[in-house]
Amino acid sequence: MRFYEYESRKIVEQAGIPVTEYGFVTTAEEAKATAAEIGGPVVIKSQVLSGGRMKAGGVQFADTPEEAEAHARNILQLEIGGHMPKGVLVDPKAEVEQEYYAGVVWDGTRKQPMMLFSDMGGIDIEEVAEEHPDHVGRGHFSNLLPFSDFLAKQVIASVGVTGSALNRLTPILANLARLFSDRDMTLAEINPLAQLENGRFVALDAHMEMENEARPRQKALLDELGIPGEDLREPHEPSAFEANVKAIDSADHRGVIQGKDTGFHGDLGLVIGAGGGSLTLTDAVRSQGGKPANYAEIGGNPSVAKACGLAKEVLKKDGVEKIAVMMSIVSNTRVDIVARGVIKACLELDKDPSETIAIFRIPGAWEEEGFKILDRYGIEYCDRSVSMHEAARRAVEKVQGGPA
Amino acid sequence: MSILLTRDTTFIVQGITGREAVNLTRECLDYGSKIVGGVTPGRKGRDVHGVPVFDTVQQVIEASGAVPDGSVVTVPPAFTKDAVLEALEAGVELIVVVTERIPRRDVAQMVERAGQLDARIIGPNCLGIVVPGVAKMGGIGGPARNTEQAYQSGPVGVMSRSGGMTTEISSTLTAAGLGVSTAVSIGGDAIIGSTYAELMPLFEEDEQTEAIVIYTEPGGRMEAQLAEWVKDNDSRVPIVAFMAGRFMDEEEMKGMSFGHAGTIVEGEEDTATQKIARLEAAGIPVVERIDEIPDAVKKKLSDREAVA
Numbered sequence: 001m002r003f004y005e006y007e008s009r010k011i012v013e014q015a016g017i018p019v020t021e022y023g024f025v026t027t028a029e030e031a032k033a034t035a036a037e038i039g040g041p042v043v044i045k046s047q048v049l050s051g052g053r054m055k056a057g058g059v060q061f062a063d064t065p066e067e068a069e070a071h072a073r074n075i076l077q078l079e080i081g082g083h084m085p086k087g088v089l090v091d092p093k094a095e096v097e098q099e100y101y102a103g104v105v106w107d108g109t110r111k112q113p114m115m116l117f118s119d120m121g122g123i124d125i126e127e128v129a130e131e132h133p134d135h136v137g138r139g140h141f142s143n144l145l146p147f148s149d150f151l152a153k154q155v156i157a158s159v160g161v162t163g164s165a166l167n168r169l170t171p172i173l174a175n176l177a178r179l180f181s182d183r184d185m186t187l188a189e190i191n192p193l194a195q196l197e198n199g200r201f202v203a204l205d206a207h208m209e210m211e212n213e214a215r216p217r218q219k220a221l222l223d224e225l226g227i228p229g230e231d232l233r234e235p236h237e238p239s240a241f242e243a244n245v246k247a248i249d250s251a252d253h254r255g256v257i258q259g260k261d262t263g264f265h266g267d268l269g270l271v272i273g274a275g276g277g278s279l280t281l282t283d284a285v286r287s288q289g290g291k292p293a294n295y296a297e298i299g300g301n302p303s304v305a306k307a308c309g310l311a312k313e314v315l316k317k318d319g320v321e322k323i324a325v326m327m328s329i330v331s332n333t334r335v336d337i338v339a340r341g342v343i344k345a346c347l348e349l350d351k352d353p354s355e356t357i358a359i360f361r362i363p364g365a366w367e368e369e370g371f372k373i374l375d376r377y378g379i380e381y382c383d384r385s386v387s388m389h390e391a392a393r394r395a396v397e398k399v400q401g402g403p404a
Numbered sequence: 405m406s407i408l409l410t411r412d413t414t415f416i417v418q419g420i421t422g423r424e425a426v427n428l429t430r431e432c433l434d435y436g437s438k439i440v441g442g443v444t445p446g447r448k449g450r451d452v453h454g455v456p457v458f459d460t461v462q463q464v465i466e467a468s469g470a471v472p473d474g475s476v477v478t479v480p481p482a483f484t485k486d487a488v489l490e491a492l493e494a495g496v497e498l499i500v501v502v503t504e505r506i507p508r509r510d511v512a513q514m515v516e517r518a519g520q521l522d523a524r525i526i527g528p529n530c531l532g533i534v535v536p537g538v539a540k541m542g543g544i545g546g547p548a549r550n551t552e553q554a555y556q557s558g559p560v561g562v563m564s565r566s567g568g569m570t571t572e573i574s575s576t577l578t579a580a581g582l583g584v585s586t587a588v589s590i591g592g593d594a595i596i597g598s599t600y601a602e603l604m605p606l607f608e609e610d611e612q613t614e615a616i617v618i619y620t621e622p623g624g625r626m627e628a629q630l631a632e633w634v635k636d637n638d639s640r641v642p643i644v645a646f647m648a649g650r651f652m653d654e655e656e657m658k659g660m661s662f663g664h665a666g667t668i669v670e671g672e673e674d675t676a677t678q679k680i681a682r683l684e685a686a687g688i689p690v691v692e693r694i695d696e697i698p699d700a701v702k703k704k705l706s707d708r709e710a711v712a
Contacts, residue, residue, distance in 0.1 A: 276566020331546020
């Protein structure tokens with residue numbers, strides 16, 4: 001999950017990293033008051049989860065509290081990357097001497113966290129790494145040993161930083177590394193990390209992402225930041241389809257169903273599974289010229305009600321007349337139960353199962369029982385001897401052939 | 405022969421009294437695996453399909469008189485790291501972690517500790533290992549009867565980030581008359597105990613294995629690591645890859661993960677398109693359909709014979 005900048009700054013501050021005297025507000029009037037309190041020029045920054053806010057006009061400079069109020073009013077109404085801001089951050093305009101970058105990410109190959117540091121801050125680290133590789137220092141650290149500051153010092157020194165700057169920056173990167181581990185982050189980034197004209201080193205912007213799986217054990221921090229458990233910080237707002245499927249899934253503990261339709265605009269409904277099977281089958285439908293209306297995952301051993309619920313939600317989508325019910329070979333999922341569920345969905349929506357279910361391909365346990373039920377309704381099915389791509393082709397052909 | 409697992413491999417099941425664990429214990433026993441004990445704290449004295457249950461790994465060792473070769477860990481995510489460390493400290497050298505949704509830091513910690521002790525972790529978020537006709541460790545393939553149907557012994561090693569697709573691919577190889585030497589469900593998370601490249605040396609040494617099939621997905625650098633390994637090592641074993649999740653490269657899908665936690669794309673290198681290019685540059689053909697895998701493997705095998 002991603003944090004807003006004002007939350008990230010709070011997290012950084014708690015880890016002992018200096019920040020400016022910023023204020024987070026949700027109205028233009030409050031922005032004015034905060035700017036007056038700060039005194040002098042300020043920056044108004046949109047608090048939005050999507051990137052590219054500078055380019056979108058979500059960051060504005062103001063010399064007076066009145067100007068701050070006007071900018072805040074505009075920014076609060078400005079949608080960026082499909083997201084409305086949660087508020088604005090009012091930050092004293094910093095007189096910057098030098099900008100640095102400090103970050104920590106996971107290195108999946110080394111299976112350890114990796115520090116990144118650059119003396120060219122303020123721009124994307126990927127860009128610096130590509131164009132000025134000698135200005136990016138890297139260093140891994142152990143998952144088991146307590147973090148020691150020299151590890152951070154080595155990384156900073158490797159790009160040629162020395163003198164008092166090295167000694168001031170070392171505890172900042174070291175604290176960021178500790179925070180990354182202590183708070184179960186997947187990304188902890190300070191950019192820019194600024195040396196001000198008055199000699200102070202402060203985090204002018206921070207970007208933190210926490211692993212979703214770690215949310216239960218980071219509850220104290222999340223509570224402190226006022227983030228409720230249901231605030232999942234998805235990259236987009238869940239669609240009605242997505243919300244409905246989720247509700248059906250939570251209502252019953254047997255098996256798991258998931259559904260996504262953001263970015264899918266097709267006419268073939270997919271009732272598919274499991275993890276890897278769903279990825280493979282979505283590709284298979286597309287490679288056969290089909291247009292999926294959604295993505296889905298059936299996992300474990302769902303009840304009839306759950307399978308029925310998923311199929312119904314898919315069938316209720318605009319323009320969906322037919323569904324393909326397909327999975328890779330299953331070992332836990334009972335084929336007959338899924339068959340019952342999808343047939344029930346058709347009947348409850350007054351649709352003929354043999355017309356609506358373009359193909360049924362779920363090889364595995366209880367498949368014989370499943371075939372018997374499918375036979376009774378005249379639904380086309382196949383076993384493992386028909387490949388996933390061939391099954392997808394048959395389904396696509398039926399949709400494109402129009403109603404039989 | 406095989407990798408990781410033989411007829412004589414002994415293992416325990418940690419979390420054995422859980423519903424899924426009870427099933428996989430039955431399946432493994434039916435398939436011929438040697439399960440010497442189970443652990444669930446507080447349940448000492450019970451048995452699961454004839455396997456005695458203990459409170460600690462130490463107690464299993466005391467009762468059986470030997471350190472088991474392996475452990476299948478299927479306990480809730482909050483307790484997994486502790487269970488894995490318990491097995492590692494007791495001297496267990498092969499640990500299959502079935503549990504999903506374990507925070508990355510915990511995974512990284514147990515993997516680092518395993519490395520210090522020269523032990524190996526498979527998973528997490530995996531279904532385990534099967535050596536067709538010999539033994540299986542984990543729920544892979546399902547009940548023994550279903551495992552037999554999908555997995556016949558043969559010359560092809562299988563490694564897959566998806567448990568279900570391990571069986572789909574193996575079944576396809578079996579139906580084509582090729583068969584499988586050892587199939588490993590390596591796990592769907594961003595950090596896993598054993599990557600493709602880390603298992604390659606084992607397959608390389610295995611006389612039975614003449615070719616490898618891998619199932620891959622967007623997210624992570626595991627495929628890039630394999631491509632580098634292949635370039636750096638003059639491997640005798642040709643590899644064929646299948647890439648799922650190509651649709652995730654579409655602009656509208658950016659930032660989303662599908663299927664497994666590990667599919668989250670964090671950089672340009674992680675996309676399906678980039679991975680396919682990298683694998684192909686390393687001489688690993690990437691097929692578009694599962695049903696193309698057997699012919700691609702046969703072609704690799706006959707190309708090699710032609711050279712020899």
